[in-house]
Amino acid sequence: MSDRPIIRPRTLKGFRDFLPEAMQAREWLIDTARTVFRSHGYEPIDTPALEYTEILLGKGGAETDKQLYRFEDHGGRDVALRFDLTVPLARFVAQHIGELGVPFKRYHVGPVWRGENTQRGRYREFMQCDFDTIGTESLAADTEAALVIHDVFAALDIGEFTIHLNNRLVLAGLLAELGLADRTADVLRSIDKLPKIGRQGVAADLEELVGASPAQADRLLAALTVTGTNSEVLAQVAELAGGAADAGVAALTEVVQGLAAADVAASRVKVDLSIARGLDYYTGTVFETFLAEIPEIGSVCSGGRYDDLASIYTKQRLPGVGASLGIDRLLAALEEIGKLDAAAAAPSILMTMFDGSRSADYVGLAAMLRRGGLSVELYPEAKKLASQLKYADRKGHRLAVIIGDSEWETGTAQVKDMASRVSHTIDLTELLDTCRQLLGATAG
């Protein structure tokens, strides 16, 4: 015993520990996404957490905008932690595209860091999960990206969802037609508030902040709030834009038709011209994904097409399309609507320990069961049985194997079904079969 003062255990603001329950949910989510990515031919990559600051900031990048964790390393280099996975991807493809070839499809799951203020669902260290196709302008890649989003959410089986589609060219055409093209960024920021402050609010915003005339605001909002089936919406918008949006409308049409051909339910795809976010950055198709049960948390998977990923690192033009799954936001949402229970991967058998001096025998039996394809955890000490069973209960084990002095003497074992509390006494030689049978019987 030392009387040294102890250091208070704590984590930095915005940084989190993950307990097993939370971590299992994360792994389930990421594993599911990974399986879908691979099924479409996306390959995994990783890049360093730390990069040269100039790589991350690019030319004249505003450090304050990115809330960089930036410092000088031991060799005097100016370095920083990555704040997203897109910039590292740009550097990565610029550096390796020669050996990779195009099209290059990758997914990347990893932590990123931003020193910004924390709030609900926003941390300083958080996980991003991106997938992108680099090096092709074909709309087939856009369609595939949307299809991947669809397949991920279908595989997660967490209720209905809708992928909202827009195309930057449609809005660009509309704005050009209305004479607002020179104020695109401001207009987009206002449009973005549509769900929050409503049509009246945005109209006021457009007039006051952007300087649009009431007529301009009205025409723009009329186009954005067109309703109907996807093809009806597209037809109306084409008309409202007077032909200026034709390229965007054609692209959207092709993606929508592609998804239909892949048997994606029409209810899960919605052409939505009010999606403005990210349009600054994207140049074509734009996606956002909403969960039917909990739309208020916003998009849980967003992305789109960009013309040129890596122009600051290479002269080769590298267009691409991809999206990012909001892991933290999605998990928070699933917890809220109680969809995380199924995620707990329960181990199946707890081997209790009665006599510490025979621990080798318990180890041997547990190993035998594992060779038989079962998951077995051996309790590490000969604590009283009630404690061991309680532990089994807490860990979600379905069976407990109990072998004490009397069982050793008779060459038997007790196999206890945790749920029914029924204990079966069987011959030791039947242990594997009995466990298999009980697990099979209670599984369905």
Place this chain on the structure above:
RNA sequence: GUGGCUGUAGCUCAAUGGCAAGAGCGCCGGGACGUGACCCCGGAGACGCCGGUUCAACUCCGGUCGGCCACCCCA
């Protein structure tokens, strides 16, 4: 970045300017000493940190480090 709220056992929450800070759940032990529900008994365990006011602070004030909420900003 701005404003508001908040910080008591592992968790969720009480009370109080003054010698002994309570509960439920959880944990440990026992009753039934080899069977996880329930019940009974017993036990361990806390005022985030620093400073100030005061005869006296867990309680008031300030700071700090966290947490929550709204806004701002951004994907």
